[in-house]
Amino acid sequence: MSNVSVCFSWQIFTMESCVLIILVAMPGVWGGAWGVTFGDLCALKGTSVVMNCSYDYPSGYSVTNVGWSRPHYAAASGKWRLFFLSRLPTPPVHFEYVGDYNGNCNLKIHDVQRTDEGNYYFSFVTTLDRYTSTTPARLSVKELTAIVRPSTVAEGDDVSLTCVLGCPARTAVVWFRDGQRVLKPVFQARREDAGRYYCAVLGQETVRSASVVLNVQYAPKNVTLSVSPPRGVVQGSSVAFACASDANPPVTPTAYSLYKDGQFVSAGQSHTVLGVQPSHSGLYRCQAWNNVSWRGVDLMNSTEIRLDVQYGPTYISVSLEPQHAVEGSRVNLTCSAVANPAADNYTWWHKRTDSASSSPGPMLWAGSGRVLTLPAVEASHAGLYVCRARNSVGEMSSAEMLLTMSRGKRGSQPHLIIAGVGGFLSVTLVIALLWYRKQRTHAERKPAVFGSGLGVRGSSSPATxxxxxxxxxxxxxxxxxxxxxxxxxxxxxxxxxxxxxxxxxxxxxxxxxxxxxxxxxxxxxxxxxxxxxxxxxxxxxxxxxxxxxxxxxxxxxxxxx
Structure with missing residues (x-):
């Protein structure tokens, strides 16, 4: 570009200045060294860089004006034209001239963006002439690039982090995962290491790379089984089971299995039982699988949950002790019931049966407690007995138990003892009588001595x-x-x-x-x-x-x- 064309294209110079430049530029009018020196620059996006620049001009001149420009497309003319940076639509103080008017033309660019990439020109004006660089300074804008190898890894495998700068200059970088500093760029992956990683310039942590996701796959952990309702499941109601786990990749619904007491129940993440019965009581666990093993184990189990189905009293039975009651003896009636929770209330009801009447009497309250004791049964105690058991769920009555008694000899132990003693005395008396009779018979069989008189041995005098x-x-x-x-x-x-x-x-x-x-x-x-x-x-x-x-x-x- 000639000095004339530059003069006409730049509207900041006056006509007198243009004439002066033309005259100076004409051969033989003036002589000297004119020039601008700078090199290409590579900057990281987001950083602030300084484009180093120097310029020279003949002695005897003084610089009155300086400026940086870059080509910009003019929509009105449809052509590329040079525009000073101050006229470009950029943020305030985005471009800052940090040079002087005596040979230093450095330009500082704050928060370099991709739009800043391109060619830059420097020009200056002296008291007698002006000069614009013939070659531009090239600015390349690069970004930090974070690389995680491998990006998908199984738990326990090695992971390495690499930050690519893009510019030849060596810059210290640091690593972050979800905003937390990462101390080592090489490590063994754990499930908590999964996240978004990026690198940043040390000291300028706002200059950072785009985030890269590290995917750490692991077998199901924290497998849980929940039951609704959690407690107080009553017979006939509904209960729902739900499985959950922490896994990567997530466990699909069909990869869950439900077991009861070690026996397979169903496949799926949820299971519902309608009309729960006591047979549904037991230990339940959930099993999960996602095709990732942990220390050689593929199937992961939850902790077991006991399902306790509550039901009212059932299978009520009444036992009688002794089986055959004797009038005046002691009789115990015991009531047994199968219930969950255990029956906590027992009542006894008695219905007298009269042989002379065809219809039994009314059912009357006889007592409470699991055992009904009759210390000495009487005729009024005979009849039908019913036990009613109750718990927090419900109540139920037993079948009728018939109590009969005999009116013969009492079967109590004292009477048996008296009878035994009487028998022993009778046998003893009979033996004594037989012995006495035997002695009497033996005495009668001995020869007797008869005399014609009474007297004492050795005396011959007759009795008077x-x-x-x-x-x-x-x-x-x-x-x-x-x-x-x-x-x-x-x-x-x-x-x-x-x-x-x-x-x-x-x-x-x-x-x-x-x-x-x-x-x-x-x-x-x-x-x-x-x-x-x-x-x-x-x-x-x-x-x-x-x-x-x-x-x-x-x-x-x-x-x-």
């Missing part, structure tokens, strides 16, 4: 009538009285046998015999008494007298007088 009147011991009377002659003969025979028997006993066994005298009065008081000299046969008007002789060895001898 007064002696007959004395009663000494052991008297036996017969129910009948034999003739006196017959009695005398028997007495003589017995006396002989007795004498012979005493003669046969050893002398050492002999013992003194003590006789007792007994007088038997005749039934007829007018009957004359018998004398010792009477030998005539007489009717047994008096009772026969039996004298028992007892020796020291216990042998018995009888004497009939």
């Amino acid at each position: 009538g007064d002696q007959l009147d004395a009663v000494y011991a052991n008297v036996g009377t017969s129910q009948w009285s034999p003739p006196l002659a017959t009695a005398a003969q028997d007495a003589a025979s017995r006396s002989q046998r007795s004498a012979r028997h005493e003669h046969e006993l050893p002398t050492s066994d002999e013992a003194e015999v003590t006789y007792s005298t007994v007088t038997i009065q005749p039934r007829n008081p007018s009957f004359p008494p018998r004398t010792n000299n009477s030998r005539a046969p007489q009717k047994c008007g008096i009772q026969c007298l039996t004298l028992m002789a007892v020796d020291i060895h216990g042998r018995k001898r009888d004497t009939l007088v």
